Amino acid sequence: MSSPLLQQLVEALRILPGVGPKSAQRMAYHVLERDRAGAERLAGVLAEAVERIGHCERCRDFSEQPVCATCSSASRDTQLLCVVETPADRLAIEQATGYRGLYYVLQGRLSPLDGIGPAELGLERLEARLAGGGVAELIIATNPTVEGEATAHYLGQLARRHGVRPSRPAHGMPLGGELEYVDRGTLSHAFTSRSELT
Amino acid sequence: MSSPLLQQLVEALRILPGVGPKSAQRMAYHVLERDRAGAERLAGVLAEAVERIGHCERCRDFSEQPVCATCSSASRDTQLLCVVETPADRLAIEQATGYRGLYYVLQGRLSPLDGIGPAELGLERLEARLAGGGVAELIIATNPTVEGEATAHYLGQLARRHGVRPSRPAHGMPLGGELEYVDRGTLSHAFTSRSELT
Ligand SMILES: [Zn+2]
Ligand SMILES: [Zn+2]
Numbered sequence: 297m298s299s300p301l302l303q304q305l306v307e308a309l310r311i312l313p314g315v316g317p318k319s320a321q322r323m324a325y326h327v328l329e330r331d332r333a334g335a336e337r338l339a340g341v342l343a344e345a346v347e348r349i350g351h352c353e354r355c356r357d358f359s360e361q362p363v364c365a366t367c368s369s370a371s372r373d374t375q376l377l378c379v380v381e382t383p384a385d386r387l388a389i390e391q392a393t394g395y396r397g398l399y400y401v402l403q404g405r406l407s408p409l410d411g412i413g414p415a416e417l418g419l420e421r422l423e424a425r426l427a428g429g430g431v432a433e434l435i436i437a438t439n440p441t442v443e444g445e446a447t448a449h450y451l452g453q454l455a456r457r458h459g460v461r462p463s464r465p466a467h468g469m470p471l472g473g474e475l476e477y478v479d480r481g482t483l484s485h486a487f488t489s490r491s492e493l494t
Numbered sequence: 495m496s497s498p499l500l501q502q503l504v505e506a507l508r509i510l511p512g513v514g515p516k517s518a519q520r521m522a523y524h525v526l527e528r529d530r531a532g533a534e535r536l537a538g539v540l541a542e543a544v545e546r547i548g549h550c551e552r553c554r555d556f557s558e559q560p561v562c563a564t565c566s567s568a569s570r571d572t573q574l575l576c577v578v579e580t581p582a583d584r585l586a587i588e589q590a591t592g593y594r595g596l597y598y599v600l601q602g603r604l605s606p607l608d609g610i611g612p613a614e615l616g617l618e619r620l621e622a623r624l625a626g627g628g629v630a631e632l633i634i635a636t637n638p639t640v641e642g643e644a645t646a647h648y649l650g651q652l653a654r655r656h657g658v659r660p661s662r663p664a665h666g667m668p669l670g671g672e673l674e675y676v677d678r679g680t681l682s683h684a685f686t687s688r689s690e691l692t
Contacts, residue, residue: 301543301558308539311532312510313524319512322545325582326511328556329601332544334509337539340504342525345499346533349526358526360499383521403527 302328304374355382355400356418362373366399373397375432377425379451381405381439389437397435400425405445407437417447420453426458433461500526554599554616564588564597571595573630575623577649579603581638582674587635591676591685595596595633598623603636604645615645617652624656631659633688637673663688 302324309320327335351357352364359365366372376397380386386399401416414420427433434455438444448464455462467485500522507518525533544683549555549563557563559596574595578584583596600615603632612618623629646662653660663684673681 299556299558299562301539301547302556302572305539305543308532308536311529311536312521314512314520316519321582321585322512323510325556327540327579328543328547329580331509335540335544336507338506339497339537339544341503341539343535343537346501346525346530346537349497349499358497358500358523360497361675364497369504382518382523382527387519393557 334415351401351403355399357386357404371396374430376435377431377433378435378437379422380437381444381447383435385439397433402438402447405441405443406450407443414450419455421452422451423454423458426455431460433463436462436464439483499623528606548602549599553603554619555584555597569594572628574633575629575631576633576635577620578635578673579642579645580674581636583635585672585688586676586681587685589682592682593685595631597667600645602635603639603641604648605641617649620649621652621656624653631661634660634662635673635685635687648678659687659690661690 305324306317306320309315310317312320328336348360349358350360352359352367353362354367355364357364357366361368362470375394376395377400378386378389378395378397379400379402380389381404383401383403386401387394389399400422404412404417405470406412406414406417426451433465434451436448436451436455438447439450452462454465468482470482501521504518506516507513507521508515513521525536532676543655546558547556548558550557550565551560552565553562555562555564559566567635572643573592574593575598576593576658577586577598577600578587579600580597580600581601587597592691599619600608604610604612604615624632632649634646634649634653636645636649637669650660663681664686676684
């Protein structure tokens with residue numbers, strides 16, 4: 297590459313997930329050849345996002361306001377609280393389901409071996425919320441992994457301690473999915489948690 | 495998404511080639527969760543690249559200097575001039591072959607239907623260079639596509655008119671394939687066994 301700055305751009309692009317040396321190069325050439333205005337806009341938005349996007353005080357999701365739009369909305373059902381591991385999980389639920397309650401984003405999962413306990417996930421704030429009354433059901437939508445299940449178990453006990461009903465979305469084979477193409481983890485889980493045919 | 499700024503970031507990321515809504519979203523979450531420093535660096539380099547990277551006066555490749563490092567190098571063989579369609583093609587040749595001559599980047603190919611003629615490719619500058627003497631061989635490494643071949647034919651005539659020997663990299667490049675994606679070995683072989691354009 298005859299431009300050191302272009303080389304720097306290619307390297308900087310590699311922080312993006314799934315972007316290897318070849319695609320970083322293609323991206324750099326593409327924006328310089330065809331979309332300098334778009335690249336300038338991206339540079340600006342990216343800098344602003346890094347500076348201004350923090351976490352919502354109430355649900356810990358990404359937000360550039362102290363309290364996010366969902367938490368401050370008047371049209372959500374405040375009796376329902378759904379706990380997820382990541383902002384991406386929260387978005388997937390929001391986009392796929394008709395859920396109209398509130399969320400709580402752990403930004404992780406309990407993982408004692410990695411030193412991630414209740415304090416690291418801000419669970420004292422969640423507990424205060426459950427203790428404060430007003431929440432009738434805690435929907436625990438952590439992932440069906442070993443750590444996700446352990447986290448779900450912990451959260452279930454926490455909910456019961458404060459008189460809140462814990463629930464868990466059903467896990468299993470996707471509707472309309474062919475058994476052959478279901479990933480091993482899902483299939484295994486679906487098999488273990490089989491129910492009697494009635 | 496509960497943050498409008500995050501939504502803007504996801505949209506801005508979509509200017510990158512091969513980035514759909516789902517991967518833009520994953521990229522945005524990834525940098526905010528795990529690499530804010532990298533994102534800040536990317537924003538800075540991107541803004542600087544858009545502002546400062548223009549084209550080399552001599553070869554039309556990307557460069558933040560009036561004349562790029564390759565063109566101003568004392569160790570290149572100035573008797574050899576290789577014409578390519580894009581900066582990515584130039585880089586592919588530089589990385590795969592032992593070529594030590596100079597380059598000329600068309601930034602396109604002749605395409606009358608799209609209104610791209612000799613003027614749009616800056617061919618008067620290339621012609622002036624061939625007319626000026628000093629170039630013994632013009633290696634025409636346009637893509638083996640219909641338009642690339644037509645461009646090669648035009649350039650071949652241009653070279654001969656000024657007493658410069660035109661050549662074309664040899665077989666090995668798949669017909670209809672794009673030079674940028676040809677594997678290094680094939681490209682290297684094709685380059686060494688280039689033949690004179692007839
Ligand atoms: Zn919130
Ligand atoms: Zn140059």
